[in-house]
Amino acid sequence: MTTTASEADRAAAHFRFFTMEVLRTRRLGHSFLRVTFGGESLADFRSGGFDQSLSLFLPVGDAEHAELPSTDEDTWFGAWRAMPDEERPVMRSYTVRDQRRTDAGVDEVDIDFVLHGDASPASRWAGRAVTGRRIAAIGPAVAQNKSVRFQPPAGTGTFLMYADETALPAAAAILDRLPAGTAVKAWFEVPHADDRLTLHTAADADITWIVREKGTARADRVVEAVRATELPAADAPYAWLAGEAGTVRAVRRHLVQERSVDRRAVRFTGYWRLGATEEQLLAEAYAGQAPNEDPTSAL
Ligand SMILES: Cc1cc2nc3c(=O)[nH]c(=O)nc-3n(C[C@H](O)[C@H](O)[C@H](O)COP(=O)(O)OP(=O)(O)OC[C@H]3O[C@@H](n4cnc5c(N)ncnc54)[C@H](O)[C@@H]3O)c2cc1C
Known part of the structure; x- marks a missing residue:
């Protein structure tokens, strides 16, 4: 049996599920809303910094929270994909803008959302984010992980x-x-x-x-x-x-x-991509992958 790179990464538990709770929001500019999340599970969150990304799971329709069938790192992807379209939480990629532990010992993560309209699930969710609202995420459990793409070689000039x-x-x-x-x-x-x-x-x-x-x-x-x-x-x-x-x-x-x-x-x-939702981009990524292989690494 061949082991794919993403299976090896899962085995090393580079990523795990977190439940994040909105602590506060702040408008940064015309298009940007910073959402600061907290939550006990963030004590194990380890951003690698730079362009570290994570995947958020948004509720479908008007549901308050996304219901995932499994948060087991090894099996979630197959279980999530097997859900009927109308029930499957929407998965979207975002960047960890910052992570900190406050003087009061609270672990916080900032995500800066571009608000581009109410018709798109992630933009709509962010626009309606209120203190206390929870969201599931799969994010880094170790700082050295493949979702940090900024990897300049030694000796880089400009x-x-x-x-x-x-x-x-x-x-x-x-x-x-x-x-x-x-x-x-x-x-x-x-x-x-x-x-x-x-x-x-x-x-x-x-x-x-x-x-x-x-x-x-x-x-x-x-x-x-x-x-x-x-x-x-x-x-x-x-x-x-x-x-x-x-x-x-x-x-x-x-x-x-x-x-x-x-x-x-x-x-x-x-x-x-202009004119394409993230589902469409993922579908293109799936086309080249084994059925249970998590394509989020391609994002
Ligand atoms: C690794 C990675 C990190 C990312 N980090 C961030 C981040 O920190 N902050 C952030 O805001 N986004 C980030 N994105 C981009 C974000 O995932 C996409 O914009 C995503 O499509 C938003 O989901 P949605 O549900 O709002 O829109 P979708 O349902 O995916 O798209 C609906 C429609 O809106 C269009 N669309 C998507 N995004 C925009 C946009 N920004 N402006 C105008 N039209 C758009 C699509 O082309 C499509 O036609 C990141 C993406 C990746 C892959």
């Missing part, structure tokens, strides 16, 4: 970063951790001028904000902004690109084909 609003929480968490003396060129694309959040970093970060304009093809504008930026010659850059899949692909193509960035030094992730 860091190149592209993020749209969905990946801005991850980009901000990466910037939080980059040390002084690190050269960063970043292009951050947001829907509104007041989504240009204040970001903190010790790195030497040159950030270009691209405020989306209605009717402007997003990929073209972003590539134009990257093309207009002078990149240091021959200093082994590492590129981290995340956001809408089509734009991410266009930026990657530009860096590899026009700017000669080594394709092995480009980490790119489509966080969502």
Whole structure:
């Protein structure tokens, strides 16, 4: 029997289920809502920082909480998939923007949600989040885990970063951790001028904000902004690109084909795709996987 990478990860219990409870919410900008979660199980939550992601399970319809058939790390995925469509909790990927233990000993996790309308399950859930509301999540139990995708090789020169609003929480968490003396060129694309959040970093970060304009093809504008930026010659850059899949692909193509960035030094992730729900993206991921293999690692 062959052991897949994701089976090996499960065996090592890199991830486990957590019940998180909304402690408070705070609006960060036009599109962003920070939800701070607590809950006793978070004492075992171990974010690896940077772009650490987790999966949330949202209730279907107007139900208060998602009912999962199993929270056993080895069997949940098959049991969840076997549920009828109309009962299966909705699974969505989000970023651990921050994790802390307060002076009072409370474990807290922040997630920054983009509010993009009431018709989509995760955006709707976040828009209605109130103190005390619970949510199930599968998240990191060890800090070294495969859901931290930002893995620059030793000797990296300049860091190149592209993020749209969905990946801005991850980009901000990466910037939080980059040390002084690190050269960063970043292009951050947001829907509104007041989504240009204040970001903190010790790195030497040159950030270009691209405020989306209605009717402007997003990929073209972003590539134009990257093309207009002078990149240091021959200093082994590492590129981290995340956001809408089509734009991410266009930026990657530009860096590899026009700017000669080594394709092995480009980490790119489509966080969502225009016109496709996460179910549709997962269905595409399932198509290439064994029936019980958890495809969330592909997200
Ligand atoms: C590893 C990873 C980390 C992520 N981290 C974050 C995070 O920290 N914060 C965050 O907000 N998102 C994050 N995302 C993106 C988020 O998972 C998607 O935006 C997801 O589709 C939202 O689910 P939904 O139920 O609101 O919309 P869905 O039901 O999945 O989609 C419904 C429709 O809305 C569109 N859509 C999806 N997202 C957006 C958007 N932001 N703006 C406009 N239209 C959209 C889809 O194309 C589709 O047509 C992350 C994704 C990944 C893979």
